[in-house]
Amino acid sequence: MRSALSRVNAILMSMVCVTVGALLGACSSPPSVPIVVDDMAGRWCSDEGDSLSLAESGDFTLDNLSPAFFTLFDLDEGYLEEFIIKRDFGGEVPTAGRGTWEFGPDSNSPGLWLNFQSLGLSKEVWSVELLARRDDQGRAGLYGYEIDPDLGYTVRFLKCG
Secondary structure, three states: OOHHHHHHHHHHHHHHHHHHHHHHHHOOOOOOOOOOOOOOOOEEEEOOOOOOOOOEOOOOEEEOHHHHHHHHHHOOHHHHHHHHHHHHHHOOOOOOEEEEEEEEEEEOOEEEEEEEEEEOOEOOEEEEEEEEEEEEEEOEEEEEEEOHHHHOOOOEEOOOO
């Protein structure tokens, strides 16, 4: 009798485990669709008003460059305003740029590198990396971080047309 009761308990426990496992699997969110290079071409807009156009040829234009985007160049703010803007940009903060873009993985996330051929009046070569990630709604986004991604993004671009 005890052996039969043990078998019934074992069967019931197995059924409970299978049922719970199935329910948990059904409740989990679907896996995120990877972001690939084919997702990049097109127009991207930031909440700050930046407009980034990525051509399939690998060229880009950036218009309405916001102060938030400019912080991605990782320069000390005091140094930036007092020296870099005067020396490299003729005293004017750039509002547009153009160049080439590259897409590829880094150690944690796919990224988009913007290699500027022109940025305002500057003759210097500048580059910025934007990480490609999906937001909570599953939309592909390009995220720029001033310091540390754990502190939140500085600029976020979403496709806008």
